[in-house]
Amino acid sequence: MLSQLFTALKDVQAESLHPWVNKVGKGAVYVVEIGETGTLLSVRLRTSTEPLWCVYKSAENIFPVIGGQQNDEKQVKAIARCVRFAKQLTFFELASIAANIDPEKWYAGFRRVWERAKRDGILTDKDDYRKGYLLLSRGHIYTAEEYNDILQSNADSSGSLGLCSLTGQQSELETHKFPSPVLPALGVTYLFARNEDIPCLSRYGRNGAASISVGKRTLSELSGKLAAITQDGWNGKTWAKIQVNGHNALLLAYTDTQRVEFTELLASDEDLYAVVCEKVLAALKAQSKQGANPSLVKILCLRTLDQGTKGIEFEKDIDSTVLLSNLNRMLELVRQAPSFARLKKDEKVVPLSPYRIANLLEHQYRMDGGKIEIHSEYFETGLELLIGDMQAASATLLAVTLQRVTPLLLIPQRKK
Amino acid sequence: MDSTVVKLEIEADFGCFTDPLSGASFRTYPFPTFSALKQIAYTIADAHNAFAKPMLLRICSPLKFANYTFTYAGAYRKQGRAGFVGHSTVLVNPRYQVLYEVVSRNEDGGSPKAVGLMRQLLEYNITEGRCKRTPFMGRGEFVMKYVGPWRDVEPENINITVPRMLRSVFEERFNGDFAPVFADVKCEHGVVHYA
Numbered sequence: 001m002l003s004q005l006f007t008a009l010k011d012v013q014a015e016s017l018h019p020w021v022n023k024v025g026k027g028a029v030y031v032v033e034i035g036e037t038g039t040l041l042s043v044r045l046r047t048s049t050e051p052l053w054c055v056y057k058s059a060e061n062i063f064p065v066i067g068g069q070q071n072d073e074k075q076v077k078a079i080a081r082c083v084r085f086a087k088q089l090t091f092f093e094l095a096s097i098a099a100n101i102d103p104e105k106w107y108a109g110f111r112r113v114w115e116r117a118k119r120d121g122i123l124t125d126k127d128d129y130r131k132g133y134l135l136l137s138r139g140h141i142y143t144a145e146e147y148n149d150i151l152q153s154n155a156d157s158s159g160s161l162g163l164c165s166l167t168g169q170q171s172e173l174e175t176h177k178f179p180s181p182v183l184p185a186l187g188v189t190y191l192f193a194r195n196e197d198i199p200c201l202s203r204y205g206r207n208g209a210a211s212i213s214v215g216k217r218t219l220s221e222l223s224g225k226l227a228a229i230t231q232d233g234w235n236g237k238t239w240a241k242i243q244v245n246g247h248n249a250l251l252l253a254y255t256d257t258q259r260v261e262f263t264e265l266l267a268s269d270e271d272l273y274a275v276v277c278e279k280v281l282a283a284l285k286a287q288s289k290q291g292a293n294p295s296l297v298k299i300l301c302l303r304t305l306d307q308g309t310k311g312i313e314f315e316k317d318i319d320s321t322v323l324l325s326n327l328n329r330m331l332e333l334v335r336q337a338p339s340f341a342r343l344k345k346d347e348k349v350v351p352l353s354p355y356r357i358a359n360l361l362e363h364q365y366r367m368d369g370g371k372i373e374i375h376s377e378y379f380e381t382g383l384e385l386l387i388g389d390m391q392a393a394s395a396t397l398l399a400v401t402l403q404r405v406t407p408l409l410l411i412p413q414r415k416k
Numbered sequence: 417m418d419s420t421v422v423k424l425e426i427e428a429d430f431g432c433f434t435d436p437l438s439g440a441s442f443r444t445y446p447f448p449t450f451s452a453l454k455q456i457a458y459t460i461a462d463a464h465n466a467f468a469k470p471m472l473l474r475i476c477s478p479l480k481f482a483n484y485t486f487t488y489a490g491a492y493r494k495q496g497r498a499g500f501v502g503h504s505t506v507l508v509n510p511r512y513q514v515l516y517e518v519v520s521r522n523e524d525g526g527s528p529k530a531v532g533l534m535r536q537l538l539e540y541n542i543t544e545g546r547c548k549r550t551p552f553m554g555r556g557e558f559v560m561k562y563v564g565p566w567r568d569v570e571p572e573n574i575n576i577t578v579p580r581m582l583r584s585v586f587e588e589r590f591n592g593d594f595a596p597v598f599a600d601v602k603c604e605h606g607v608v609h610y611a
Contacts, residue, residue, distance in 0.1 A: 200492035305503040311441030
């Protein structure tokens with residue numbers, strides 16, 4: 001996955017980001033305000049638009065986030081662990097002393113603040129910090145840039161020098177854990193996963209970071225590019241969440257010239273697909289009118305393989321001028337396609353997007369209105385309708401479609 | 417034709433030439449690495465003082481990938497677990513024509529006799545369908561469908577550059593140390609030249 005990401009994101013312009021700087025997950029996050037002396041001041045629920053970042057060194061070393069726990073004892077341990085890690089960052093050191101000395105006392109204080117917030121109406125009875133996360137804050141919530149600056153300035157440069165496998169240049173190599181950014185749809189994603197506890201994964205007797213040589217700087221740059229391309233504001237433009245055969249997947253589409261809604265075009269599940277096509281078409285036309293050079297649109301689909309492993313589902317690229325002509329053709333087809341009534345519902349079905357077609361082909365349809373889930377991977381073929389050999393893709397999809405709807409065409413046997 | 421050159425065609429149902437940077441989600445390169453081709457020739461015939469060095473590869477089947485899941489229940493699984501389920505992306509129906517040059521292992525060129533003997537042995541085994549060990553397409557379970565002389569087929573029109581592709585894992589000589597070498601490899605019109 002590392003090499004594909006490195007190649008696909010080569011032209012992305014972004015600041016490098018320390019591999020430990022990560023987005024806070026999407027669960028319920030409560031922001032706990034702490035005073036300079038470690039006293040607890042307030043607690044509130046994060047707002048939906050608030051971008052939250054944390055330092056994620058490993059599953060047990062996260063700062064300043066404390067994961068929700070099922071019992072009080074574990075919560076106290078988590079606080080102590082978090083505070084120990086916080087001591088490495090001087091800006092939080094003073095505030096952490098009280099919690100470090102006596103985490104139980106700190107936790108009791110937290111519960112008092114929690115109850116007070118409930119009484120004041122800041123939190124409701126539905127709120128439960130054990131089902132979410134606590135994010136400690138002193139003065140303000142630190143941004144990714146601030147964490148990055150702190151970590152980069154404290155960076156340990158005593159690592160071994162060697163030839164980076166990705167860049168081919170002599171640089172300081174990563175000898176510890178590789179970055180594991182939190183990506184949309186996929187969650188925590190190990191860019192290079194090789195569990196040291198599974199000997200069969202070893203390569204020539206080497207495991208973990210020792211099995212390959214990648215420069216720290218390369219990894220920081222890659223983390224920064226991934227964070228930039230998957231930022232919340234670019235949802236639908238450079239990234240989109242999709243489902244591939246029941247698995248969560250992340251679709252990335254990038255071009256170095258302009259932020260066009262490429263992923264919306266490729267992964268749209270909307271009934272009004274023509275509108276999406278028109279929007280992208282207009283953007284591409286405007287781009288060519290401005291005299292911009294044709295650029296390469298790089299498409300990458302990352303998928304959850306199992307709980308801990310993510311992999312590349314497919315990677316493609318297409319020239320923007322070719323996409324423009326393909327899109328014209330697609331729009332024409334979409335406009336010409338007949339609308340028809342949806343089964344059991346008195347509503348008209350409008351032309352389908354490649355993503356919707358792939359989703360529909362994941363089932364076989366029965367006369368009684370039911371459907372059977374079938375293992376199928378036709379999203380890539382569906383995309384070919386738009387970015388590849390349309391005739392070959394149509395031939396494949398037509399055969400599969402017939403197979404999926406055959407039970408609908410057969411006359412049901414009479415019951416004896 | 418140069419007397420040290422040997423031609424070999426290989427075909428299998430699946431192939432996997434894993435990119436070491438893909439980690440636990442094994443992903444194959446689009447075509448074999450230099451060291452994988454060297455190993456394939458080595459399974460057909462080997463000698464102590466000469467080896468077949470891949471010079472050129474013709475990709476004779478379209479590039480197709482598939483998801484392949486396997487279960488490993490051997491001794492090297494995670495302790496306390498019944499088995500390990502691995503995921504990989506593999507090549508489907510790979511077919512290649514390879515041009516080898518038989519060279520000496522000695523740095524000073526070695527004996528031309530050793531090179532000649534090795535070439536004869538390799539050519540004889542290829543023609544007769546013999547091999548020393550079972551050749552496989554990158555992974556032990558992907559045994560070959562065909563190993564033999566070149567058949568009449570043209571390479572596919574594939575143009576692709578693989579940046580930082582693994583060339584070799586160990587040093588060139590016998591019992592070499594672990595020293596992976598990566599290089600940009602270009603495939604033009606279905607033909608790859610290994611420098």
